[in-house]
Amino acid sequence: MNKLSDPNSWPELYGDIIYRHAYFRLRDEMLAEELVQETFLAALKARERFAGNSSEKTWLIGILKHKIVDHLRKAVREQSQDESIQEFDDLLNESFDGKGHWKIDVSRWNSPDGSLEQQQFWQTLQKCVSGLPKRMATLFILREIDGLDSDTICKEMELSSTNNLWTMLSRMRMRLRQCLEKQWFNKT
C-alpha cells in the first residue's frame, strides 16, 4: 500500500514532472503552471480518497489528465474547425501529383527502432508534435497517447462525422511523418 507524503512537499517532489506533462499537452507555459496548481489543490481535497493502489506520482498525473480533458473540452469549442485546412492542402499538393501519385520519394528509414533508444529522438518527436496546428496536436494526444476510440474523440472534439475524424488523423500522421523524416531520419 502506498501512502501520500506531506502535500507541502509536492511542489518540490512532483512540480517539475507534472509541469512537463501539462506543458506537453497544452503547450502553454502559464496555462501549464496553472494546471499544476489546480492539480495539487484537487489532490489536497481528494487526499482522503487516495486508495494507495498506485504510486503518489501516478495518482497526481491521473488528476492532471482529468483537469486537462476538462480544459480541452472547453478549448475545442473556441477553436475554429478549419483553421488548418489550407496548410494541409499544401502538404497534399507537395506530396501528390494530379493523379494522386507520389511526387516525393518515400524512402525506407534507417534503423527506426534504434532511434527509440536515443534521447535526441524523443525531443525531435516532441518538437514535431508541438509544430502541429492545435487541433491536430490535440487529436494526436487523444488518439495516440491516450488511446481513445473514434466515437469518444468525435464527441470530445465535436466532429460531425467519423469520416471527418479519419481524414484529420490521416493528415496529422502525414504531417508528423514528414517532420520526422526532415528533422531526424534525413539528418542522422
Add this chain to the structure above:
Amino acid sequence: MMNCKEATDLVSQNLDRQLGLGQRIALRLHLLMCHYCRNYAHHLAFLRRAAANLEDHIENQTNLSLSEESKAKIKQSLNN
C-alpha cells in the same frame, strides 16, 4: 485502381478501425505493387510505436522546469 493518395488514407484508417473487405483487398494489392506506399505504411506503424512510448520520455525533459518562485507560490496556495 486505387491511387497513392487514397492508399495513404486507408493505411492511416487501418490504425483506427477494421477496414471493409473490399478496402482491405484493394489496399493490399496496391501495397504489393507500390513500394513508396509500403514504406509509408511502415513509417506510420513506427510512428504509432514511438507515440506509445512518448509519455515515458516527457518526464526526463530537464530543460523544462517550474521556477523556484512558481513552486513557492503553489506551495503557498496549498496552505490557504
